[in-house]
Amino acid sequence: xxxxxxxxxxxxxxxxxxxxxxxxxxxxxxxxxxxxxxxxxxxxxxxxxxxxxxxxxxxxxxxxxxxxxxxxxxxxxxxxxxxxxxxxxxxxxxxxxxxxxxxxxxxxxxxxxxxxxxxxxxxxxxxxxxxxxxxxxxxxxxxxxxxxxxxxxxxxxxxxxxxxxxxxxxxxxxxxxxxxxxxxxxxxxxxxxxxxxxxxxxxxxxxxxxxxxxxxxxxxxxxxxxxxxxxxxxxxxxxxxxxxxxxxxxxxxxxxxxxxxxxxxxxxxxxxxxxxxxxxxxxxxxxxxxxxxxxxxxxxxxxxxxxxxxxxxxxxxxxxxxxxxxxxxxxxxxxxxxxxxxxxxxxxxxxxxxxxxxxxxxxxxxxxxxxxxxxxxxxxxxxxxxxxxxxxxxxxxxxxxxxxxxxxxxxxxxxxxxxxxxxxxxxxxxxxxxxxxxxxxxxxxxxxxxxxxxxxxxxxxxxxxxxxxxxxxxxxxxxxx
Numbered sequence: 001x002x003x004x005x006x007x008x009x010x011x012x013x014x015x016x017x018x019x020x021x022x023x024x025x026x027x028x029x030x031x032x033x034x035x036x037x038x039x040x041x042x043x044x045x046x047x048x049x050x051x052x053x054x055x056x057x058x059x060x061x062x063x064x065x066x067x068x069x070x071x072x073x074x075x076x077x078x079x080x081x082x083x084x085x086x087x088x089x090x091x092x093x094x095x096x097x098x099x100x101x102x103x104x105x106x107x108x109x110x111x112x113x114x115x116x117x118x119x120x121x122x123x124x125x126x127x128x129x130x131x132x133x134x135x136x137x138x139x140x141x142x143x144x145x146x147x148x149x150x151x152x153x154x155x156x157x158x159x160x161x162x163x164x165x166x167x168x169x170x171x172x173x174x175x176x177x178x179x180x181x182x183x184x185x186x187x188x189x190x191x192x193x194x195x196x197x198x199x200x201x202x203x204x205x206x207x208x209x210x211x212x213x214x215x216x217x218x219x220x221x222x223x224x225x226x227x228x229x230x231x232x233x234x235x236x237x238x239x240x241x242x243x244x245x246x247x248x249x250x251x252x253x254x255x256x257x258x259x260x261x262x263x264x265x266x267x268x269x270x271x272x273x274x275x276x277x278x279x280x281x282x283x284x285x286x287x288x289x290x291x292x293x294x295x296x297x298x299x300x301x302x303x304x305x306x307x308x309x310x311x312x313x314x315x316x317x318x319x320x321x322x323x324x325x326x327x328x329x330x331x332x333x334x335x336x337x338x339x340x341x342x343x344x345x346x347x348x349x350x351x352x353x354x355x356x357x358x359x360x361x362x363x364x365x366x367x368x369x370x371x372x373x374x375x376x377x378x379x380x381x382x383x384x385x386x387x388x389x390x391x392x393x394x395x396x397x398x399x400x401x402x403x404x405x406x407x408x409x410x411x412x413x414x415x416x417x418x419x420x421x422x423x424x425x426x427x428x429x430x431x432x433x434x435x436x437x438x439x440x441x442x443x444x445x446x447x448x449x450x451x452x453x454x455x456x457x458x459x460x461x462x463x464x465x466x467x468x469x470x471x472x473x474x475x476x477x478x479x480x481x
Contacts, residue, residue, distance in 0.1 A: 074103025090285035113302035175224025219262030313355030349405030
């Protein structure tokens, strides 16, 4: 067979099955053809999602200008910031600022001025230091909101990395825990068995006026000693056991400061418009801005809730170095939407008073009020609860919270060390200070303040330290002869 015949044979073999199918269809028209019934699209109805039980306009908006809500984005969080726009918009409408934490510096630093910390679907574990900082934040009255989602973990071959591992480690001290499941309801749902309706609520302002909330894929949340806010119906079951009973999709801690939800899709577009989801989002914004943090030196330097007036006491003169420190402090305060200005008189709200230990009427009144004694030789200062400390190279921080505002007093032994104390303030670092309650004594260490003379200089304000200076031993004389 020549080359031409082989090509013709190949083409024939290719076309033969097609020809046989056509012949079979035309010769035997009685061959079975499946009777497929198509839907009557004209008469088909699509179930409408449940609508809100009350107009959203009825929600009262409590203005809380100046508050900051910190949103975590430093722990491999499985969401995009624009997804939670309905929630951030609710915060902005109340005068709050949303700040995204990228992990660029210390979490503790940002928590000092935040009203709430929002964590959504974190995959990377929180460090022990971060957990301690968050626990102190909550104990101080800060609000913590933690959201997980069974659809947002990462699967890699046969391994899965759910967000509940990181969330449960963080929440271990609160008694709240997420289950490694999802809730579903085969009979009463919002178009899909994993879109679970909740119509039974725990009593709390967060659930006020709610008629129905829909979560779109949620872990079960155990409230521990807290409150189950969204309680599942008897027909809603867990994917782990296919059993129901005492299941919840959202919970609140016993102290009322930690909110945990097994889903966050309900506050994204378009799902936040279903049922009373939008109302719940508004309630969460109110919750975020409802913290009752008690101002204290622990939150140094973010200890004011409004504009601050800096007043030099006695004969204290501002120097160029001090002006530089004050300028930096203004930048720090702006993070909390607070303005810092210099004045000759104290304001009726927030004041930052600075000065030295001198024979001035205003300063002597402060020392008497705080029971601080300066020795006649001016060698020691005695502070209640701390005792007698050398006056040279030390400074004092005194904080007082009042009904109309707060006052912080910074005192030092010299004008130069007062400048150092101001530097510590805006840097937000109390290294070198002993803090007891709302009173602190700080080692400023400048100008030969160490009596033993072993250190040439140690200056905290700019964070440098000269090497330890040790004199060379004097060689003994060699006997002659």
